[in-house]
Amino acid sequence: MIAETGLAALWLxxxxxxxxxxxxxxTVSRGDQNAARxxxxxxxxxGALTALAFALLIALFLRxxxxxxxxxxxxxxxxxxxxxxxxxWGNHEGSMLLWVTVMSAAGMxxxxxxxxxxxxxxxxxLGSQAAISLGFYAFLLFSSNPFARLDxxxxxxxxxxxxxxxxxxxxxxxxLYFGYVGLSVAFSFAVGALLTRKVDASFARAMRPWxxxxxxxxxxxxxxxxxxxxxxxxxxxxxxxxxxxxxxxMPWLAATALFHSVSVLAARDALRAWTIMLSVVAFAMxxxxxxxxxxxxxTSVHAFAVDPTRGGFLLALLGFYIGGALLLFAxxxxxxxxxxxxxxxxxxxxxxxxxxxxxxxxxxxxxxxxYPLLTEMMGVKVSVGPPYFNMIIGPFTLLLMALLVIGxxxxxxxxxxxGLLRKIIPAVALAVVxxxxxxxxxxxxxxxxxxxxxxxxxxxxxASVMPLVGRNLRRTPLFxxxxxxxxxxxxxxxxxxxxxxxxxxxxxxxVRPGAKVDVAGWQVEFRGVLPIAGPNxxxxxxxxxxxxxxxxxxxxxxxxxxxxxxxxxxxxxxxLTAWNGQLxxxxxxxxxxxxxxxxxxxxxxxxxxxxxxxLIALGGLLALVGRLGRGWIRGRARARNxxxxxxxx
Amino acid sequence: xxxxxxxxxxxxxxxxxxxxxxxLAVGAMIAAALLAMxxxxxxxxxFYTPSEAVAAKVEPGRAIRLGGMVxxxxxxxxxxxxxVRFLLTDGKAQVPATYSGITPDLFRxxxxxxxxxxxxxxxxxxxxxILAKHDERYMPREMEGISYDAKTHKVEKTxx
Numbered sequence: 001m002i003a004e005t006g007l008a009a010l011w012l013x014x015x016x017x018x019x020x021x022x023x024x025x026x027t028v029s030r031g032d033q034n035a036a037r038x039x040x041x042x043x044x045x046x047g048a049l050t051a052l053a054f055a056l057l058i059a060l061f062l063r064x065x066x067x068x069x070x071x072x073x074x075x076x077x078x079x080x081x082x083x084x085x086x087x088x089w090g091n092h093e094g095s096m097l098l099w100v101t102v103m104s105a106a107g108m109x110x111x112x113x114x115x116x117x118x119x120x121x122x123x124x125x126l127g128s129q130a131a132i133s134l135g136f137y138a139f140l141l142f143s144s145n146p147f148a149r150l151d152x153x154x155x156x157x158x159x160x161x162x163x164x165x166x167x168x169x170x171x172x173x174x175x176l177y178f179g180y181v182g183l184s185v186a187f188s189f190a191v192g193a194l195l196t197r198k199v200d201a202s203f204a205r206a207m208r209p210w211x212x213x214x215x216x217x218x219x220x221x222x223x224x225x226x227x228x229x230x231x232x233x234x235x236x237x238x239x240x241x242x243x244x245x246x247x248x249x250m251p252w253l254a255a256t257a258l259f260h261s262v263s264v265l266a267a268r269d270a271l272r273a274w275t276i277m278l279s280v281v282a283f284a285m286x287x288x289x290x291x292x293x294x295x296x297x298x299t300s301v302h303a304f305a306v307d308p309t310r311g312g313f314l315l316a317l318l319g320f321y322i323g324g325a326l327l328l329f330a331x332x333x334x335x336x337x338x339x340x341x342x343x344x345x346x347x348x349x350x351x352x353x354x355x356x357x358x359x360x361x362x363x364x365x366x367x368x369x370x371y372p373l374l375t376e377m378m379g380v381k382v383s384v385g386p387p388y389f390n391m392i393i394g395p396f397t398l399l400l401m402a403l404l405v406i407g408x409x410x411x412x413x414x415x416x417x418x419g420l421l422r423k424i425i426p427a428v429a430l431a432v433v434x435x436x437x438x439x440x441x442x443x444x445x446x447x448x449x450x451x452x453x454x455x456x457x458x459x460x461x462x463a464s465v466m467p468l469v470g471r472n473l474r475r476t477p478l479f480x481x482x483x484x485x486x487x488x489x490x491x492x493x494x495x496x497x498x499x500x501x502x503x504x505x506x507x508x509x510x511v512r513p514g515a516k517v518d519v520a521g522w523q524v525e526f527r528g529v530l531p532i533a534g535p536n537x538x539x540x541x542x543x544x545x546x547x548x549x550x551x552x553x554x555x556x557x558x559x560x561x562x563x564x565x566x567x568x569x570x571x572x573x574x575x576l577t578a579w580n581g582q583l584x585x586x587x588x589x590x591x592x593x594x595x596x597x598x599x600x601x602x603x604x605x606x607x608x609x610x611x612x613x614x615l616i617a618l619g620g621l622l623a624l625v626g627r628l629g630r631g632w633i634r635g636r637a638r639a640r641n642x643x644x645x646x647x648x649x
Numbered sequence: 650x651x652x653x654x655x656x657x658x659x660x661x662x663x664x665x666x667x668x669x670x671x672x673l674a675v676g677a678m679i680a681a682a683l684l685a686m687x688x689x690x691x692x693x694x695x696f697y698t699p700s701e702a703v704a705a706k707v708e709p710g711r712a713i714r715l716g717g718m719v720x721x722x723x724x725x726x727x728x729x730x731x732x733v734r735f736l737l738t739d740g741k742a743q744v745p746a747t748y749s750g751i752t753p754d755l756f757r758x759x760x761x762x763x764x765x766x767x768x769x770x771x772x773x774x775x776x777x778x779i780l781a782k783h784d785e786r787y788m789p790r791e792m793e794g795i796s797y798d799a800k801t802h803k804v805e806k807t808x809x
Contacts, residue, residue: 382693
């Protein structure tokens with residue numbers, strides 16, 4: 001019954017989404033007041049129904065109901081509770097259900113909380129959101145039904161990929177989906193504003209919090225995903241330029257560009273067309289990401305060809321929505337009045353350059369990600385990996401960082417170049433000191449990109465706090481703090497990346513228990529290996545006593561695990577975090593002569609990478625709270641001045 | 650819907666500004682595309698099977714991916730305990746390869762593997778990374794539908 005109720009809820013939600021679209025259309029095009037009154041309740045009901053469907057799917061996983069295809073294929077009765085729970089979205093159908101759940105929750109939020117938007121645009125936005133949802137309901141119901149029954153039921157399930165049986169999985173995909181879907185809100189706003197021709201500063205102020213929310217979730221999701229890959233895969237790397245990683249990076253780049261440009265629109269009423277365009281691009285990247293991950297095309301274009309319904313469906317949705325939005329853009333953009341002008345030396349110009357650089361980086365990542373797929377269709381197998389991405393993204397990232405030194409210090413509309421250059425003297429000075437110092441200390445050991453990375457990080461670290469200089473800190477608005485902290489986070493993260501790339505020490509040995517290995521000043525004593533067992537795995541666990549400079553040893557326990565359902569070996573690395581880096585140990589295979597392979601890394605300041613990511617997200621959060629607070633105060637003032645019903649002009 | 654209203658005329662300068670912004674954006678995009686293409690030409694690692702690599706005479710030092718089956722009986726471990734030597738075959742040619750590191754769990758004789766790395770001057774493929782079957786379900790994408798007979802060293806591509 002649970003599965004059937006879930007399916008019914010989904011169908012009903014899909015019908016309501018259709019209704020929401022029609023009602024919104026009547027409201028916007030005819031000014032139909034009766035329709036207008038119904039749009040919001042319908043949006044709320046739709047959100048409640050998908051939430052119900054999602055809750056029911058989780059219930060099925062928790063009960064290990066093996067008469068449901070999805071549960072039988074992806075779960076196992078012996079699986080720990082948390083992974084039964086998280087397993088509900090650790091698969092194709094479940095994750096798409098999560099997608100529509102988040103999407104209709106966003107619709108609910110727009111219906112409930114959006115107050116700043118022009119009324120007509122608000123309805124148009126809800127209509128656009130319904131139109132997108134409708135496509136994904138169709139996708140879910142016709143090609144990815146999560147509630148399909150299995151007859152006869154399976155004796156037990158096939159289990160969840162052990163790599164995914166990690167606390168990281170429970171939160172990583174939902175976080176990214178909140179981000180992806182949050183960008184659909186920006187997209188709907190843009191479509192709504194194009195329909196009603198009201199692209200202006202107040203529109204931007206209304207859209208900005210939504211973009212920020214999506215961006216914060218993406219930032220957290222990418223940071224968490226990077227750390228998950230770092231400790232779970234046991235390769236010691238934190239970014240592999242894997243297509244699935246790029247799939248989350250591209251929307252983030254677009255969203256970063258978008259909320260910078262939406263800030264220009266909000267503050268100065270400039271960059272109207274560009275902001276609308278970016279909203280479309282950002283959601284397009286979300287859909288490209290979903291398509292890449294969900295279509296099976298990454299395993300092989302042939303895997304995609306074997307089951308073309310899903311990938312084809314997603315591709316059709318992508319083409320339909322993005323194509324439609326671009327068409328609307330082409331038709332309407334001539335009627336969007338130009339924004340205000342600005343001088344070549346101004347904050348606006350800096351933000352335009354920021355947007356250009358981010359767009360270029362986005363384009364380069366996109367090309368690198370899609371290129372192997374294109375060549376494979378023509379019969380040539382190619383992989384595009386770190387050599388391409390590092391060589392080409394690295395320099396542009398450095399340019400972006402250089403811009404970050406000067407950009408936030410420029411004044412809106414007009415600034416004088418000399419004064420501006422004078423303001424960046426401290427940052428440039430420190431950057432030069434760092435450049436020289438690192439070069440002297442590291443010599444030829446350090447590559448040019450990490451060297452410049454550390455230099456830029458030093459410059460940005462100083463420059464990012466410069467906007468606070470000479471201000472009363474207690475009266476500095478929260479969103480200024482947000483900007484400062486996020487930019488500081490960029491410096492911290494970049495420093496971590498550069499430091500890890502340049503100074504990591506790696507050691508690969510095969511030793512018998514009792515042996516001592518030195519790595520970068522750490523003494524690692526290999527005490528031995530014992531078999532242990534977990535709920536659904538067995539493992540060989542090493543005991544390593546780690547100390548530095550004769551201090552008290554810390555015990556680290558890397559494992560080589562073997563999961564039974566499905567039968568898969570995994571590596572569980574062990575990390576010891578110090579203030580200046582991480583010691584990272586991996587246990588390898590046992591050799592015939594009783595030696596064990598060990599891989600040891602000392603990674604200086606590697607934790608800065610994720611700490612920086614956390615700071616960036618925190619900055620976004622502060623900016624969001626600051627803006628919402630100010631918007632709320634403004635809204636209250638407006639409500640006092642002009643009390644009125646929700647009547648359309 | 651309402652009739653499309655032509656935009657109000659503004660000063661020439663603001664028209665210019667919009668044009669400059671558009672040109673900048675288009676120029677940046679074109680430059681990025683050209684850059685990407687040239688970088689892809691140099692940096693994309695092509696996938697070869699052993700016979701293809703031999704026929705193409707891949708120059709030493711160039712990053713490629715070499716994929717084939719680990720020849721039965723060829724997998725040897727060096728005295729240091731962490732370096733392995735093996736032969737990769739596609740049924741037509743065999744290529745010697747080495748790798749230092751912890752090999753993937755399903756890297757074994759008679760099984761498919763892809764090495765990322767380059768040839769050295771002596772014609773040995775030095776892998777910096779080994780991709781093998783990840784778990785019972787997942788195969789590296791290039792190795793899909795290929796099987797190997799350990800006795801005859803015959804490699805077959807199963808038709809899709």
